[in-house]
Amino acid sequence: MKTKAIFYMLISVLGLVSCEENITDKEQLYNTSWELEYISGTRIAFEGLYPDKKPILTFDKSTNRVSGNNSCNGYATDVTLEDDQISFGEPGITTMMYCGEGENQFLNMMKKVNKFGFDQEGKLLLYHDDVVLLKFHKADKTTEAHSNPSSMTTQHQTSKSYFKAAGTEPFWSLHISEKQISFTTPSDSIITPYAKPIAAMDNNVKTYKVATEAHMLHIQISQKECTNAMSGEVSPYSVTIDYGKTNTMEPTHVEGCGQYITDYRLHDIWVLTTLNGMNMTTDHFAKELPNIEINTTKNRFAGYAGCNRMTGQIFFEKHLLRFTNVAMTKKMCPGSNQERQFLEALKKVTRYNIENNQLILSNPDEELLILKKAD
Incomplete structure (x- = not known):
């Protein structure tokens, strides 16, 4: 009995050590930048793919984002981590300089990544299953500074381009x-x-x-x-x-x-407060107020219209915003529900303004909807 107790105690201790190692491994991703030193599956030598600048990644724990460059254009996207599993979202809007074949190779490999780890030298390994696709070492401070998109001042790489x-x-x-x-x-x-x-x-x-x-x-x-x-x-x-x-x-x-380039400030979840000049409450809808989640990377939106779920596309040009190709579920809604009025107003939208965490949707004739940023 005593032997069994010691055995289970050892198992518990090993489990705690294992958990601590997993946490430590994830923590190693942060507070540094990672410079690419190896990429799998290319017929061109590494230095030939990246003769000047190597891709750099920086992980942000607070936002679950990764940013940097893919050898000359900026790179930024969402990152999902669970144990040793990792996946990267579609990169957001960036510059469009041509950088040779190295950029395409890097982006294609990043799409395949589903696992990460570190070798004995502390280098970051990105895998597809058990195959190493990409290997990074910690970048020195000079390289890190030059790779940081916020520090780039080249005229062709401005975030204000529309x-x-x-x-x-x-x-x-x-x-x-x-x-x-x-x-x-x-x-x-x-x-x-x-x-x-x-x-x-x-x-x-x-x-x-x-x-x-x-x-x-x-x-x-x-x-x-x-x-x-x-x-x-x-x-x-x-x-x-x-x-x-x-x-x-x-x-x-x-x-x-x-x-x-769709205004990045639209990329959020917005909850209705005012419809055609009237303050809205949950009494005007079923269960909750209508909301819209806008994805500026894919120019799509989804949400709740007050009774049914909805999805659609965003049409964006300078000073122009439209919600198009709206698709809905088909639940029956009470006659007092304001969903129909909400959808009619949404289809009339051609302009927007963002101030004080509010999204104001209008057209040249009238203010149609006011939504607040979700908490």
Whole structure:
């Protein structure tokens, strides 16, 4: 009996040690940055994939996010951890510089990762099942500082851009903000002051015509589905650009794909407080107030309309927001339920404003809905 008691005591102690080791392992992810030193499954040598800068990851425990770069463009996404299991969400909006094949290899491997661990040297290993896909060592402070997206000050990597585009042959990138337009190719970098676009009367086409003493840019953005010639990624807008020296008779013509960058502040859960000027309570709906969860990465929304569940898509352009392609469950709702009025108001929305943790939805004629950020 005494032998059994000692045995069970040892098992309990070992269990506690094991738990402590798991916690310690997870804690090692934080308070440092990780620089890639190995990637599996490539036919190109590691230094050939990343001749200048290596991908860097930094884990944030408080937000369950990971950020850094994928060798030259920024990288940020959600991370889910459970024991030794790990998964990464879809990366958010970032810059669109072309960085060679290394970037695609890194992003593809990150999608496959489902497990993590550390070797005896303290290096971070990311696995698919039991196969090591990526290996990282702790970055030194200099590398860490240069990789931190918040410290980047390059003009083409501004978080205030509301539209971005890219193309191939030659590789180029475009960023438009309310202050400037930045166009970059392997041989040129053209930055001009912002110019208000000219909108077509019959189609969703916008044209920017800008010039400096040295360069001219003629940009046309059309709401027409576009497929990247190299990656196969589909974007909602087609872009054509003519550029060159000012007064040139033969500008260079390039084509590519682009998208508007949805306001990151919308990415949250919002709960209805006011409908058509009236304060709302749970008495106006079944059980709880309507709510909307907006995902700006995927331009989708989901939520509760007051009786039924709903999902749909976000259409976003500069100063424009619409809730489209709404799909609903089909529960019968009491006649006093305000769900129908809520949905009618939601479909009329074309504008938004965010202030004091409130999302105000309107159109040119009226204020339709006020929602507060969920606690």
